Amino acid sequence: MSSFFDPPNTKNTDGGNTTNPHVPGEQSRQPGHWQNFAQKVPAQLLALLAIISVQMGAAMGKELFSVIGPLGTTFLRLGFAAILLLIFWRPQIRGLTRTQYINVLLFGIVLAAMNGAFYSAIRYIPLGIAVALEFVGPLGLALMQSRRVKDLVWALLAVVGIFLLAPIGQGAVNLLGMGLAILAGICWAGYILCSAKVGHSFTGGRGLALAVAVATIAIAPLGISNGGVALLSPQVLLTGVGIAIFSSVIPFSLELEALRRLPSRVFGILMSVEPAVATLIGFFVLHEAIGLREILAIALIISASVGVSLDATAQHQ
Template sequence: MNVQRSAAESAAATVAVPEAAPALDAADHGPGHGTDPDAASGRKGVGRGAQLVPVVLVVAGGLSVQFGSAVAALLMPRAGALGVVTLRLAAAALILLVVCRPKLRGHSRADWGTVVAFGVAMGGMNTLFYQALDRIPLGIAVTLEVLGPLALSVFASRRLINVLWAGLALVGVVLLGGGGADRLDPVGVAYALGAGAMWAAYIVFSARTGRRFPQADGLALAMVVAAVLSLPLGIWESGAKLTVPSTLALGAAVAVLSSVLPYTLELMALRRLPASTFAVMMSLEPAIAAMAGFLILSQALSTTDALAIALVIGASMGAVRSQTGPRKRKKKEG
């Protein structure tokens, strides 16, 4: 499938995976079904179930990503933050190469430039985020990281209402840092914000890669680029620790939980779910991260932290809804 959205629309969606248009119940509206009350009742039941399926897939993908991050945090004492990034990206690259078997021929120089830029953004995003995760709680790290896609959405929309959402997010960030200079590691905060900037770049280049490469071929190739770039850093920090069987196994688990499984689930969800709805649901990532941090890492949040995360989530949802709303109205008028 090809990406059907512009760069601005991809920014609004805060994720750039291919979107499929066919409706699940299209085949149910063929000749002969409209006159059977039982069939109509059955279609309604199936319709409700079909609407719930993509929601479950998105939530499952979010849980997979954030619980994968929690497992990565547990692995860091063994392999270091850079070592965990290397294990995750290398394992994910191998899995995607086997599954996707991307074609290397028939691509232009511009195609390869795009996929390399996508890989650099992916590697930078993961490296910076894991450095943040090594210093600050998971829920706060994800909240700060989300500011990158939020800023991209605000800039892409050029609508005054989104300035309000940006201000709401800023209030949330101020609350997160309001407990004193020693409350949050400033280096960890800087890493999380840097990861957010790389996430914004990831969104842009993911959309461009999706237009140039079929299916998930571009993702697989970009993952290889990211893994190759991270390999020297991981070896420099962790060396032989990366070859310990238990460490390799946990690294593979992180790769599946944080990369392979969520991408698959999100791709399946977007075949049945509008990109705007998907984006709103993705805005819940900080809350899911906070839950994963509490359950696995025993990282309890204060009331102020919870309020700050809620403000950033609300700002993300508002930015997406305000950007997609006018588009829907134009379609109806057209």
């Protein structure tokens, strides 16, 4: 899972000014001292650190499941992220057009469904497998928007990868977990479409800040019901802040700088290795072991994502 799920194709080919995938229509408001530090770090490393941060946030979230459940964790993550984004961007609610209100509302509902489905998925299946299946969403969207026969190869790789993860035989992947991860991926595709609309109607991350606030309200009934009074525990609240920082604030800041300096081809490839990073973090942090079949499936889905990223870049050159 990413910090509000980065579309892999929101980067210009010249490596110049770009749109942050986490903040539609982003315009930098970062302090100068952060920029001075970030500019000294290779852009590729910034992108990889952002991926690691996102997956660490997901791992932290999974540790809370036994206390407040996946939907309670989703509520905390979105809630604290909304607070941080609203403070940072300070969006105005008054004076918005009807179209802006509708776009923010739809975006918020998609965000709530996406995060809720993902956290629910990793309750049943390993983190790396969930992230790999989630890539089916944006990958499918990219393939639907393509008319090239060559893209059928990438689609076939992804389908084979999913088939290898199918719940067949001993030690098979949980079917409910797979379904939830794919649902999160479908919502990720919806996020990409909503992101484009919000990005055209808001400056900076103001639209995203409002959408995350809507997502928090949307998930609140289920989250509070799932988490109960444990949501008020100081330790749980502190962990929730940590999840929001690792899943949103840190990767947002890192990718903001990386996106300015990386060509879209490189950035797309780096984002495509996210399932591999998630698998490693799942293994070392959550002690989630997976077999060779699952590793092969993840590799096939990563290959399909890399292939689509490379082809998309070539088409726009």
